[in-house]
Amino acid sequence: MARFIARRVLLSLITLWLLATIVFIIANVLPNDVGRTILGPFAPQETVDALNERLGTNRPILTRYIDSITGIVTLNFGDSFVTGKPVLPQLFDSIGRSAKLAGLALLITIPLSIAAGLYAARRRDRPIDRAIVLLGVTSASIPEFVTGTILVVVVGVQLDLLPVLATPPRDSDVPTQIRYLLMPAMAMAIVYFGYIARMTRAGTIDVLQSDYTRTALMKGLTTAQTMRRHVLRNALIPTVAVIAVQIGYLFGGIIAVEKIFNYNGMGQTMLFAAQRKDIPMLTAGAIVIGIVYMLATLAADLIIAWMNPRIRLDAER
Amino acid sequence: MDLPATPAVPAPLAPTGGTPISERAQARRETIRVLLKRPAFIIGNIVMIGWIITAVLGERITPYDPFNAFDVGHLPPGPDHLMGTDRLGRDVFSRVMVGSRDVLIVAPLAAILGVVAGTLLGLVMGYYRGIVDDVLSRLVEAFLALPVILVALLTLVVLGTSAPVVVGVVGILFTPIVARTVRSAVLSERQLDYVTAAKLRGESGLFILSREIFPNVLGPTVVELTVRFGYAIFTVATLSFLGVGIQPPSADWGLTVSDEYTNMIAGVWWPTLFPALAIASSVVAVNLIADSLQSVLSE
Numbered sequence: 001m002a003r004f005i006a007r008r009v010l011l012s013l014i015t016l017w018l019l020a021t022i023v024f025i026i027a028n029v030l031p032n033d034v035g036r037t038i039l040g041p042f043a044p045q046e047t048v049d050a051l052n053e054r055l056g057t058n059r060p061i062l063t064r065y066i067d068s069i070t071g072i073v074t075l076n077f078g079d080s081f082v083t084g085k086p087v088l089p090q091l092f093d094s095i096g097r098s099a100k101l102a103g104l105a106l107l108i109t110i111p112l113s114i115a116a117g118l119y120a121a122r123r124r125d126r127p128i129d130r131a132i133v134l135l136g137v138t139s140a141s142i143p144e145f146v147t148g149t150i151l152v153v154v155v156g157v158q159l160d161l162l163p164v165l166a167t168p169p170r171d172s173d174v175p176t177q178i179r180y181l182l183m184p185a186m187a188m189a190i191v192y193f194g195y196i197a198r199m200t201r202a203g204t205i206d207v208l209q210s211d212y213t214r215t216a217l218m219k220g221l222t223t224a225q226t227m228r229r230h231v232l233r234n235a236l237i238p239t240v241a242v243i244a245v246q247i248g249y250l251f252g253g254i255i256a257v258e259k260i261f262n263y264n265g266m267g268q269t270m271l272f273a274a275q276r277k278d279i280p281m282l283t284a285g286a287i288v289i290g291i292v293y294m295l296a297t298l299a300a301d302l303i304i305a306w307m308n309p310r311i312r313l314d315a316e317r
Numbered sequence: 318m319d320l321p322a323t324p325a326v327p328a329p330l331a332p333t334g335g336t337p338i339s340e341r342a343q344a345r346r347e348t349i350r351v352l353l354k355r356p357a358f359i360i361g362n363i364v365m366i367g368w369i370i371t372a373v374l375g376e377r378i379t380p381y382d383p384f385n386a387f388d389v390g391h392l393p394p395g396p397d398h399l400m401g402t403d404r405l406g407r408d409v410f411s412r413v414m415v416g417s418r419d420v421l422i423v424a425p426l427a428a429i430l431g432v433v434a435g436t437l438l439g440l441v442m443g444y445y446r447g448i449v450d451d452v453l454s455r456l457v458e459a460f461l462a463l464p465v466i467l468v469a470l471l472t473l474v475v476l477g478t479s480a481p482v483v484v485g486v487v488g489i490l491f492t493p494i495v496a497r498t499v500r501s502a503v504l505s506e507r508q509l510d511y512v513t514a515a516k517l518r519g520e521s522g523l524f525i526l527s528r529e530i531f532p533n534v535l536g537p538t539v540v541e542l543t544v545r546f547g548y549a550i551f552t553v554a555t556l557s558f559l560g561v562g563i564q565p566p567s568a569d570w571g572l573t574v575s576d577e578y579t580n581m582i583a584g585v586w587w588p589t590l591f592p593a594l595a596i597a598s599s600v601v602a603v604n605l606i607a608d609s610l611q612s613v614l615s616e
Contacts, residue, residue, distance in 0.1 A: 018459035141604035142597045143551050149593040153586040252466035282471040289464040
């Protein structure tokens with residue numbers, strides 16, 4: 001197991017370095033004069049030069065690359081072009097708020113979608129299965145901001161059931177906070193319901209057709225015992241993998257959801273940075289989310305290895 | 318030789334030469350026949366063709382000029398304006414009808430770019446394996462870890478927003494995803510006898526990839542193209558909503574939602590809800606088509 005983890009962590013670090021390099025290339029190598037981008041086409045050249053000097057964007061490309069990579073290792077992602085302060089502390093507050101929203105979305109969507117997937121798989125090709133599959137295709141294909149808009153109009157404005165803005169009053173208790181976050185979390189939960197339910201259904205159908213499931217049933221185990229002891233553990237492996245991947249995407253969709261519900265999280269910070277052309281803030285955001293994605297997939301791989309020893313042993317060989 | 322009178326070759330041999338082609342054509346007809354029996358496929362196509370027709374005909378069939386006819390702002394839906402008017406008094410129904418124009422150009426181009434580049438990459442990775450595959454796989458892995466919307470936002474800030482840049486960014490971000498799908502399809506094909514036979518004949522790698530393996534991974538590639546088209550609409554609409562996608566004065570759905578969503582709280586829901594439903598209908602339609610293609614082609 002130790003070798004498996006070590007190998008997996010090493011691969012993650014290589015991927016992270018490549019990711020940081022891609023982001024660096026986008027931000028620095030593409031034809032682009034940072035000072036000119038910020039000040040616009042009509043600013044005098046001297047002002048642009050002075051700004052580039054102050055931001056350090058006129059230094060040789062290699063120096064900037066080494067700076068940015070060592071910055072990531074030492075957790076210093078540079079200073080904001082707008083406030084001049086380090087970006088990471090500013091980012092952390094808003095990531096915390098986004099994590100609350102994302103966490104609530106996952107809390108809603110994971111149990112529901114796994115239950116729906118299992119239910120559909122056991123009633124394969126019956127009308128209820130078709131309905132769940134169709135619901136999955138539909139919900140996974142509609143962008144979060146569209147679902148959010150429809151929810152605001154129907155649940156928030158017409159029915160007046162939930163607050164239409166996500167930010168709770170200051171110092172409110174946990175139930176109130178959840179009430180405020182419920183609608184944006186639902187907008188995100190609906191998209192992920194489709195992915196997770198379909199993956200669970202496919203994984204379960206595979207396992208239900210396997211010889212060992214038939215053996216378990218034939219030796220006289222009840223359906224419940226078979227499901228618990230033999231089916232679930234194997235059927236949920238693809239589900240765990242897809243949930244980990246979705247955690248990375250969650251932070252992409254959150255930008256639009258936070259805009260609709262005016263929630264002051266990571267997404268709003270990124271949009272604000274985009275409007276101000278605050279490139280260090282945007283690159284830091286991309287890399288931090290990359291790290292979150294990497295940790296999520298790493299955790300998923302460890303869970304999968306724990307669930308299925310064959311995978312673990314294969315990797316060690 | 319120049320007078321092909323009665324064929325010297327016995328008659329039964331003649332069809333043998335033609336069989337593979339007619340068999341393939343027959344298989345294709347069969348696939349289409351099965352597809353046309355699927356309600357999801359038919360509904361998806363009707364919706365998409367509907368949006369294409371309104372986009373092409375545009376002002377010729379809209380009840381009002383979608384851009385330059387100004388009535389009173391924020392009129393609720395009624396007999397004069399079926400979907401009400403927007404903040405400038407333009408007819409929402411007319412604008413929804415022409416709102417698919419830009420996204421139906423940008424999204425397919427992005428999907429095609431992603432699928433062409435991804436297929437080339439996937440073929441090379443799956444066939445040559447070894448160091449090429451190892452290096453490219455790491456790179457694909459890194460790209461997959463990138464948050465698509467955020468990286469698109471960063472790139473569009475650096476390069477400035479314009480339709481070609483949106484196509485390029487979305488297409489390139491889709492490339493590794495397609496490459497991974499095609500790679501795994503190629504990996505299972507390259508084990509098969511026909512590839513070994515071609516190698517033994519001494520065919521070049523290029524020939525085997527383009528003439529032997531590619532036709533056999535065409536199915537997953539077509540499915541991937543449809544799926545990517547759906548995601549491209551999803552992504553472009555989201556980018557337009559965030560203000561870095563399709564730009565004014567377009568009547569684009571995502572852009573319209575972005576312009577009007579703050580008025581929802583005041584009860585003015587119609588300029589936001591109808592374009593939002595239009596986006597939903599088009600992405601669901603494309604995904605219904607993709608889903609039916611996938612299940613029919615994998616049978």
